[in-house]
Amino acid sequence: METISVLNDLTLFRSYARHIDLTFNQYLLAGGQPLLVHTGDTELAGRLAERLIPALRGRPLSYIFISHFESDECGGLLSWLNRFPEARPICSEVTARQLGGFGMAKNAVVAKPGEVLETDSFRLEFIAYPSETHLWEGLIAFETRRKLLFSADLFIRRGTVGQAMRPLKWEEEIEGISPLQVPSPEARAVLQKSLKKLAVDFVAPGQGPFLRRAP
Numbered sequence: 001m002e003t004i005s006v007l008n009d010l011t012l013f014r015s016y017a018r019h020i021d022l023t024f025n026q027y028l029l030a031g032g033q034p035l036l037v038h039t040g041d042t043e044l045a046g047r048l049a050e051r052l053i054p055a056l057r058g059r060p061l062s063y064i065f066i067s068h069f070e071s072d073e074c075g076g077l078l079s080w081l082n083r084f085p086e087a088r089p090i091c092s093e094v095t096a097r098q099l100g101g102f103g104m105a106k107n108a109v110v111a112k113p114g115e116v117l118e119t120d121s122f123r124l125e126f127i128a129y130p131s132e133t134h135l136w137e138g139l140i141a142f143e144t145r146r147k148l149l150f151s152a153d154l155f156i157r158r159g160t161v162g163q164a165m166r167p168l169k170w171e172e173e174i175e176g177i178s179p180l181q182v183p184s185p186e187a188r189a190v191l192q193k194s195l196k197k198l199a200v201d202f203v204a205p206g207q208g209p210f211l212r213r214a215p
Contacts, residue, residue: 001044001047002014002164004164006210007202009029012025012164012204013025013026013028013051014164015044022158023208024207025038025208026044026048026052027150027204031122032119033063034060034061036052037141038065039064039075041071041072042076042079044072044075045075048076049079062088062121063088063090064077065089065124065150067139074089074091081104081105089108090141091110091139092111092137092139095108095139111126113127113139116144123144126140127195128190129152140154142198147200147201149195149204151203151206152206154177154205156206158208165210166209168212170213
């Protein structure tokens with residue numbers, strides 16, 4: 001696992017899974033109310049804790065953003081809630097229902113597309129994300145103060161990736177969202193329209209390199 005500072009207050013934790021030729025990313029947005037973006041699966045959560053706990057510098061996690069219900073996004077949630085029982089998962093209504101049904105969390109902050117969650121540390125604007133082939137209700141989150149998009153499984157790059165950061169070509173990324181990622185043409189068009197409205201400077205994908213606009 002690599003620990004990479006991609007912004008002054010944003011740390012990327014990156015692991016490579018050779019058997020599927022894919023990296024998995026988790027992010028810590030520091031501040032008075034630290035936010036973890038994705039938990040890693042049950043195995044990865046243990047290795048992540050070795051890197052993330054020192055990065056917290058004695059502060060507890062306040063929030064855990066879960067874009068959709070899948071193992072690398074929330075498989076390690078119980079492990080994190082055992083360490084930080086006051087932390088609140090942030091997720092869609094469908095994801096919250098699954099978390100509760102599996103006994104993983106009962107205290108989730110349920111967010112809807114268009115809503116905003118604002119704290120002293122961040123301001124998240126939520127966008128509907130029809131996640132994966134099941135088109136379950138998921139969310140991606142735009143941190144408006146930093147112009148930073150947590151993009152879940154959109155904009156994936158396979159392989160070891162190499163460079164931790166790559167130049168962002170925002171319009172090309174939007175047009176490149178494929179039917180493999182969002183099979184419904186109607187849902188894909190709505191998502192692309194929503195993304196085009198955002199003034200994005202940074203993209204934090206769940207897999208692949210961190211993307212940033214050139215100065």
